[in-house]
Every structure is written in structure tokens, then in C-alpha cells.
Amino acid sequence: xxxxxxRHEHTYDVASCSFQDGSWREENLAVFDTLRTFIRKEVHxxxxxxxxxxxxxxxxxxxxxxxxxxxLPDTDADAxxxxxxxxxxxxxxxxxxxxxxxVLCQLAQANTGIAYAMHLFALGSFLCQRLSLSxxxxxxxxxxxxxxxxxxxxxxxxxxxxLTQTQHLLLRDCFIPEQGGAEFLxxxxxxxxxxxLPHLEPTSSELRWGHYERGAFxxxxxxxxxxxxxxxxxxVSLSKGEQGRQPLSAxxxxxxxxxGLNALGLIxxxxxxxxxxxxxxxTYAGERQQGGSPISQHAAVQHLxxxxxxxxxxxDAMLRGVGAKxxxxxxxxxxxxxxxxxxxxxxxxxxxxxxxxxxxGYMRDYGMEKILRDNEHLKNLNxxxxxxxxxxxxxxx
Amino acid sequence: xxxxxxxxxxxxxxxxxxxxxxxxxxxxxxxYSPASLWEQETNQLPAALGASRRRFRQFAQDFLRPYALxxxxxxxxxxxxxxxxxxxxxxxxxxxxxxxxGSLSLRQARYPLHWAQSIKMEELSVECGGLALAIGANAxxxxxxxxxxxxxxGRKFILPACRKNLRGQPTLFSFxxxxxxxxxxxxxxxxxRHYIPRTLASRVEGGWRLxxxxxxxxxxxxxxxITVFAALAGEGMESWTCFLLEGNNPGLTIGRNELKxxxxxxxxxxxxxxxxxxxxxxxxxxxxxxxxxNRAVLNFSRIPVGAIALGIARGAAERATEFACxxxxxxxxxxxxxxxxxxxAQMLLDTSAMRAMVWQxxxxxxxxxxxxxxxxxxxxxxAMQTCQRAMNLxxxxxxxxxxxxxKAYRDARLTQIYEGTNQIxxxxxxxxxxxALELLMAGRG
Numbered sequence: 001x002x003x004x005x006x007r008h009e010h011t012y013d014v015a016s017c018s019f020q021d022g023s024w025r026e027e028n029l030a031v032f033d034t035l036r037t038f039i040r041k042e043v044h045x046x047x048x049x050x051x052x053x054x055x056x057x058x059x060x061x062x063x064x065x066x067x068x069x070x071x072l073p074d075t076d077a078d079a080x081x082x083x084x085x086x087x088x089x090x091x092x093x094x095x096x097x098x099x100x101x102x103v104l105c106q107l108a109q110a111n112t113g114i115a116y117a118m119h120l121f122a123l124g125s126f127l128c129q130r131l132s133l134s135x136x137x138x139x140x141x142x143x144x145x146x147x148x149x150x151x152x153x154x155x156x157x158x159x160x161x162x163l164t165q166t167q168h169l170l171l172r173d174c175f176i177p178e179q180g181g182a183e184f185l186x187x188x189x190x191x192x193x194x195x196x197l198p199h200l201e202p203t204s205s206e207l208r209w210g211h212y213e214r215g216a217f218x219x220x221x222x223x224x225x226x227x228x229x230x231x232x233x234x235x236v237s238l239s240k241g242e243q244g245r246q247p248l249s250a251x252x253x254x255x256x257x258x259x260g261l262n263a264l265g266l267i268x269x270x271x272x273x274x275x276x277x278x279x280x281x282x283t284y285a286g287e288r289q290q291g292g293s294p295i296s297q298h299a300a301v302q303h304l305x306x307x308x309x310x311x312x313x314x315x316d317a318m319l320r321g322v323g324a325k326x327x328x329x330x331x332x333x334x335x336x337x338x339x340x341x342x343x344x345x346x347x348x349x350x351x352x353x354x355x356x357x358x359x360x361g362y363m364r365d366y367g368m369e370k371i372l373r374d375n376e377h378l379k380n381l382n383x384x385x386x387x388x389x390x391x392x393x394x395x396x397x
Numbered sequence: 398x399x400x401x402x403x404x405x406x407x408x409x410x411x412x413x414x415x416x417x418x419x420x421x422x423x424x425x426x427x428x429y430s431p432a433s434l435w436e437q438e439t440n441q442l443p444a445a446l447g448a449s450r451r452r453f454r455q456f457a458q459d460f461l462r463p464y465a466l467x468x469x470x471x472x473x474x475x476x477x478x479x480x481x482x483x484x485x486x487x488x489x490x491x492x493x494x495x496x497x498x499g500s501l502s503l504r505q506a507r508y509p510l511h512w513a514q515s516i517k518m519e520e521l522s523v524e525c526g527g528l529a530l531a532i533g534a535n536a537x538x539x540x541x542x543x544x545x546x547x548x549x550x551g552r553k554f555i556l557p558a559c560r561k562n563l564r565g566q567p568t569l570f571s572f573x574x575x576x577x578x579x580x581x582x583x584x585x586x587x588x589x590r591h592y593i594p595r596t597l598a599s600r601v602e603g604g605w606r607l608x609x610x611x612x613x614x615x616x617x618x619x620x621x622x623i624t625v626f627a628a629l630a631g632e633g634m635e636s637w638t639c640f641l642l643e644g645n646n647p648g649l650t651i652g653r654n655e656l657k658x659x660x661x662x663x664x665x666x667x668x669x670x671x672x673x674x675x676x677x678x679x680x681x682x683x684x685x686x687x688x689x690x691n692r693a694v695l696n697f698s699r700i701p702v703g704a705i706a707l708g709i710a711r712g713a714a715e716r717a718t719e720f721a722c723x724x725x726x727x728x729x730x731x732x733x734x735x736x737x738x739x740x741x742a743q744m745l746l747d748t749s750a751m752r753a754m755v756w757q758x759x760x761x762x763x764x765x766x767x768x769x770x771x772x773x774x775x776x777x778x779x780a781m782q783t784c785q786r787a788m789n790l791x792x793x794x795x796x797x798x799x800x801x802x803x804k805a806y807r808d809a810r811l812t813q814i815y816e817g818t819n820q821i822x823x824x825x826x827x828x829x830x831x832x833a834l835e836l837l838m839a840g841r842g
Binding site: 051144146147148149151153166167169170172173185223224225226227233289290291292293300301304347351354355358359361362363364365369372373376377379380381382384385386387390 | 470575578579580581582585587588590591592612613655656657658659665724725726727728731734736740781785788789790791792793794795796797798799803806807810811813814815818819820823824
């Protein structure tokens, strides 16, 4: 396997791995070492200047490199093979799941947008494998469930409860209709060829999945957005002529896996970018002088750095507690709870880290403002904290 | 059209109907007003300020709203020229002097200048924090001249600028204190004690030669006049002196405009002084008076900065509320959901609290350092919460620039940094209360 070959080319540095409790096995450490080399050679050169966004060609180049490395599948055959380094591959056990989380963290530490693109392709590939679909390597999942995230209707649906008329209406707005027409926001790297999305069967209110070629969609112009600007969103709608397509049969647990892994990925990316923010802030604090001494000696700055570290460590602990990929509603709830708690903490950490740099933190050159924007953006993707609270709270009684 | 979860205004149980049955004497104590909060609060202002609030809102809607999103994406295009020309023509760049010298009405002049400025900055910032700053930075640049107390300075520099502005020819001032190695140090007494100033003035015949660099200067790229603070060569921060530099001074080079997270319509510019000669007549307030003038300016400017934060937050809240009223979900408008109503209410509550603080601080003729700093810190922090809330309410749509809330978030973030970081401003509160604290320390409180 490519990973095995790569691990002999580089030495690994345990100290720079964020999972420092010593429980990683050697092959995982080698995976991280390979990853760091990839990041250093392929990612850092194109993201070194925060004033310039990584272009779509550069992103494509990195994605290609990640396929050669085995992070993402290059072909359908690759998608079936567990490379060891593959994102969202081999995640049936805790170690495999934690490895993917760590890989995303490290990628995001270099660049949030690139990590997000890889997460999307890897998740698309994982879901295609579960559905025995071809084109796994070029399929992206669309899990953006519209404003409100189905409110109390989605948990009721997922719990197989009888739905009220209002809940039917909410679900109608929550999922992209099979008959096409409705617009949704798609923030995805431009090279996707297929989209995989859940639909709600209108009469039985069952979830089923559709796998569509790019040509089935009407794509509007790119839009300006808050964060993850390497990948601009577009308004997209499924062409009406696509109706009548045979739906895919899928295990009922697939939606839990899709939503859960997506949530874990988003937290991991936010966490990784916060690591970068903390590192930048600490470096700056050690160098910048104010009142005749480095600002790191001022309690005001120590407080900011301490709070950022505290928040980041709390999220790290939450993430490390995830033992298995979610396959039930209860497991999904745990991960969504974690997400609702983690993102605000990470946004606070990012803004505290930015504050350490004062005016310089606000300027694009230092990369801090991008991390903050990316974190705020991630927080509101696929379920805002309020939407997640509704999802969880509606199940409490 | 009634909101879900509430009785109609015509229902017997509604406050409006219930109160209408009370005797007139009681209704003067408890009444219901169908007016919006904005109307109610405007009506509470002294009439002259209320009228200018209406005028500023109209101006912002007419001239800032159309350019807010475009100047955010292309900050240095022709849109800013249009906005500044209109601002000049409408008297928004000359409202630091009363009529007939400037555009401040004699009725408005009965109230503290920074109150009118705060009202202006809130209304402009609702539409665009960046364009508001591009307009408001002018008053900041003029403040050292006003606070010099010199009639000659006023007659020689402010008056002609006001006249040109009123003719629709933008004539702008900028305020330059921040140096590459000193941001907080030039806004904090203890920091300044240790700081070695890098922008220096050396004596030449009939004037001063300036050398050094200033950074992050709002509107510095298009200023006609810059109030530059420099130390006298061989002396420390105690010698800080304010010099008025003309924008076409051959010793002045306009450096880079920073790539900012937000408030992009107003440039944050690097200014480089290389043997820039300033005549003695352009020393503002006297030699070695710069530190006092700087701190005095901050006491006046931090309250309008609080108002900028408030305006940005209100803009985000208004956009989110409009979104909630226009967007349907599950067959109902978003605003019909109770949790959304709670969010909207919280945004109204928070912005109203911010406004109360701004107006209370601005209504004082001599705002203290503590009062100014507290206002700035409170509003900046609350504005961030409000902008986050607005983005959150819009779900994934909140991340789109076209919906305004994410821009408001980016714009608001600067208010926690400029005019002294919020950390420095908190320490300014303590500095201002030093003697009261010393009494407590001595057990005599």
C-alpha cells in the first residue's frame, strides 16, 4: 500500500501530533507522519500567503495529490481498498474513526477550505460504498437540510414516529424534492461529477437516496460567502426532467452515519483550524512588545490565550470520547450534542486568538481573520447550534 | 396579519385594546404604542437630535445601502467617491461646526457634539460599517484641531474644509497615532511610559521635519489633512506633539491599504513620512501637548465607536428580522416560530441596551475616560453577539454576503480592536478610577 511505502520515507514526530495520550499504534503515527509530509510539500506552498486564497486549480492539484497519497480514493477500486490513511475509511472501530478525525484536524491546521473539500469527497465515497454505487471517488454528499434542519420533524422521522401535518410540511422544506425545482445551496469543490442526496418519499415519508450526474442540476453563479472561501457556494436545483428516477435502497442507518460523520468532520476541521490560530497567537504574543515587555507577560493576553486553550482542549476531549461511527438516532444525538457545544467554544477560541494580535489579527496577511470566518461558517453549516438544540430538545419529552 | 402565538391587536386581550379602555389619566402612565422601537426611541430624543436621526437614517438608506455590498467587495472603486460627495453635500462632513460655519444646526449645538455624532454613526453603520467609518473618520481627524482650543486653527483649517464640503467637494481629515511597533502603547499611559516612539519630529528653520511611519490609518489614503502625532527628536512620549500635515506634502508617501476582514470601504492605510516638512503654524495645540490631545480625542471618539458597533448590530438584527418575516418554513413564516421570536426579541433587547448606554454617555458634555471606554467595550462585545445571533437565525443563508449579516459580523469585529483593544479599554476604566481604588486600598473607601 502507498501508506506503507511512505512511512519508511519519513520519520515521525509524536510531539507534534495532537493525540498525545500515547494510545496511537505505530502504523497510525506513520500515517500522520506521511500526512504531515504531504501537508508540508503540497499544501503549505499554496496557502503560505494568507492574503491570497488558494485557487480552484490549486485546490484541484491538492485533491489530486491526496488521491495519489490514498487520503481520497482515486478510482472505485481504491474506494473499496482501505489504504490506512484514507479519510473515513476503516472507521468501524474507535481507532479508525479517531484516525480520520486526526487527519482532518491536521489538514485543517494547514487550511480549513482544503480540509473541508477532502472531507466532502471522503464522505461521498464512504456513502457510495455503503450504497454499492460506482463513481464513489467523484461523488459529493448534500446534507444541507435547509433552514431549520427539519426542527422537531426530522428527529420524529428518524425515530419512526407518526408525523403531524405540520411536521410533514417541515420535512417537505427540509429535503430536496425528488421531482426537482427547489433550490438549495451547494458549497462544494468544482470538480464533483455526482451528487448524492437524501429525499423524502412524499406518501410514505420514508427517506431514500438519489445519485445524480452533474448534468441533472442547474447551477447558478458562485456567491460570496463568510468563510471556506476556497469553495464558493452556488444555488443549485435539480432539473425537473430528473423526476421518476429509481430511488436507491439504503440501510436505515445510513442517514445516521451520514449526518454523524459529517458533524464529526466539521468539528474536526474547526478544531484543527483553531490549533493553527492558537499557534499563531502564541508566537505573536512571545514576539510583540507592549509596555516594555512581550505581551505574553501581560495577564490580559494570558487570559485570552488561556481561554482559547481551555476551549480547544475541551473540544479535544469531546472528540476523543467518540468511540464509534453513529448508527442509531441515540448515537447521532450524542454527536450532534457535541457539535452544538463544540463550535461555539471553537469560535470563541478563534476570536480570542485573533484578539491577541490586535490590529494585525484583523488583516488578511496574518491568516487569523480567515480562521475566525471559517469557524463561524462551519458553525452554521448543516445545522446551526440553535437548530441542533431544537433537534435534541424536541426528543427530550 | 397576526404572528403565531400572539393575539391580534384588535383582540380584547391585547394590550392595545385593554389599555384603550383605561381612563385618560391612567393612559398617560400606561399606554400602548403601535410605533416601532426606533420611532419610540427617536421620539424620546430632544427634538433637534430626533430630527437629525431621521435625516441620517434617510441618508443612509438613500446613499449607503446601494453601495454597501459592492464597496465591501471592491473597496476602492468609484462608489466611495459618490458616497463621500453626497455626504459632503448633505452636511455630514461639516457637522462639527455650527451654522453658518458648518452644518450643525444651532438647535443641535445645544447638545454635546459627540451625541449628534453618535446618532449619526449608528444610523450610517446600520447600512454599512465601512462607509460609516469612511465618513466618520473625518470628525476623528478634526477632533485634535477642535480640542486644541485655538480659534486660529479653526478659522485657518476647519472652516475652509467645512465650506468646501458643503459645496460637495469632500475635504477629509485623518487621525494618525498608531505605529507599526505601537498600537496599544499609544492608547495607554503605562504602555506609553515604556514606549520608544518611532515617528519623530526634528527642528528645522520655521518648522519641523517628520520621519517615521504610521499604520492602520482610517481614510489615510484620501485625506486632505492628517493630524500626525510625533515625538520630538531626542525626547520620549511626553513630548508627543500633534502636527497637521497636508495630504500633498512631498515628504508623505501613501503606503499600502490593508486587506481587512471588514469595514473594507474605509481604507486602513500606511503613511510614510520621509523628511516631511511641517511649518510651525501647523503645530496643533502646542509642543508636547500631543499626549493630552490624543487622550482627549479618545474620550470623545470611543463613544461614537460604541455607536458604530450598535449600528452594525442593529443592521444585522434588521436583516435577520426581515429574513424571518419573508422566509417560509413548514408552511409558516420563520417569525411565526417561538424560538425565532425569542431570538429577534433578544436582538432588540441587546441593541436597545447598547443604545441606552451610548445615549447616556453621549449626553454628558465632558465624557470621562471610564465612561467612554465602558461604552465602547460594552457595545463592541454586544455587537458581536448580535451579529452571531443574526447569522445563526438565517441558518446556512446567514453565511452569504448578499444577506448582510455575515458582513455585519466582519464589520463589527473591528470595533473590538480599534480605538484601543477592548482589553486596553478595560484597563482605561481602571486607570480612570485609580484614585477611588487607591482610597479603597488605603482602607478609606
